[in-house]
Amino acid sequence: xxxxxxxxxxxxxxxxxxxxxxxxxxxxxxxxxxxxxxxxxxxxxxxxxxxxxxxxxxxxxxxxxxxxxxxxxxxxxxxxxxxxxxxxxxxxxxxxxxxxxxxxxxxxxxxxxxxxxxxxxxxxxxxxxxxxxxxxxxxxx
Amino acid sequence: xxxxxxxxxxxxxxxxxxxxxxxxxxxxxxxxxxxxxxxxxxxxxxxxxxxxxxxxxxxxxxxxxxxxxxxxxxxxxxxxxxxxxxxxxxxxxxxxxxxxxxxxxxxxxxxxxxxxxxxxxxxxxxxxxxxxxxxxxxxxxxxxxxxxxxxx
Numbered sequence: 001x002x003x004x005x006x007x008x009x010x011x012x013x014x015x016x017x018x019x020x021x022x023x024x025x026x027x028x029x030x031x032x033x034x035x036x037x038x039x040x041x042x043x044x045x046x047x048x049x050x051x052x053x054x055x056x057x058x059x060x061x062x063x064x065x066x067x068x069x070x071x072x073x074x075x076x077x078x079x080x081x082x083x084x085x086x087x088x089x090x091x092x093x094x095x096x097x098x099x100x101x102x103x104x105x106x107x108x109x110x111x112x113x114x115x116x117x118x119x120x121x122x123x124x125x126x127x128x129x130x131x132x133x134x135x136x137x138x139x140x141x
Numbered sequence: 142x143x144x145x146x147x148x149x150x151x152x153x154x155x156x157x158x159x160x161x162x163x164x165x166x167x168x169x170x171x172x173x174x175x176x177x178x179x180x181x182x183x184x185x186x187x188x189x190x191x192x193x194x195x196x197x198x199x200x201x202x203x204x205x206x207x208x209x210x211x212x213x214x215x216x217x218x219x220x221x222x223x224x225x226x227x228x229x230x231x232x233x234x235x236x237x238x239x240x241x242x243x244x245x246x247x248x249x250x251x252x253x254x255x256x257x258x259x260x261x262x263x264x265x266x267x268x269x270x271x272x273x274x275x276x277x278x279x280x281x282x283x284x285x286x287x288x289x290x291x292x293x
Contacts, residue, residue, distance in 0.1 A: 012183060
């Protein structure tokens with residue numbers, strides 16, 4: 001019984017580590033014209049030492065970015081987000097920019113990228129899906 | 142003369158008093174409170190992974206679920222034992238709220254449903270609600286004023 005309880009709790013405890021796992025930087029362009037954007041943004045994210053994992057989705061009108069913040073820098077999350085937002089808005093004033101460090105948004109974008117790379121989605125479906133994720137991010141309660 | 146007598150008896154009482162193990166109590170409270178928060182974190186993670194909640198929106202349902210858990214545990218009689226062992230460690234997290242509500246309801250069950258349970262259910266937890274609402278009101282007031290002025 002004791003062994004069972006111990007193993008049960010260790011499984012739960014260790015499964016928490018999955019959050020910090022790096023899924024690798026992922027870049028998706030829905031329209032081919034966004035090659036340049038993706039390159040610039042991913043370079044900027046790589047240059048930021050507080051971040052370690054990112055998903056960038058670029059369409060003609062929107063730019064969705066999700067990132068993970070290194071644990072020691074989580075106290076500065078607000079200022080990191082502000083810096084990123086300012087940089088992006090200056091660089092791409094004509095785009096709607098959605099920026100999130102939320103884990104849920106990260107998972108959703110990751111799943112979306114999976115679907116997209118398998119070729120299950122056409123352009124319209126992809127835009128709908130991205131719109132859904134943006135709505136989820138805007139939800140407050 | 143009387144002052145001397147009071148001092149003497151106080152000294153005698155102090156000699157026989159058992160010292161409170163403050164450090165031990167603190168460690169117990171820390172461990173149990175931390176464990177409760179750990180369970181809360183697991184609930185949050187489950188809500189994020191399997192339900193459409195984000196990190197920001199998952200906190201409210203997590204609180205509700207934790208209160209529900211502690212209500213169940215109180216009803217089955219486990220939470221009292223935990224409270225005796227951990228003290229503030231089990232009372233300070235939000236689970237203490239559920240415990241306060243249900244234990245008051247159980248205590249006054251014999252006085253009937255309306256005047257007993259209904260009248261006394263918020264006997265202990267009522268102050269949490271009152272001061273929570275009041276402080277939320279004033280904080281919202283301050284925030285509104287600051288936004289109107291343009292500070293935030």
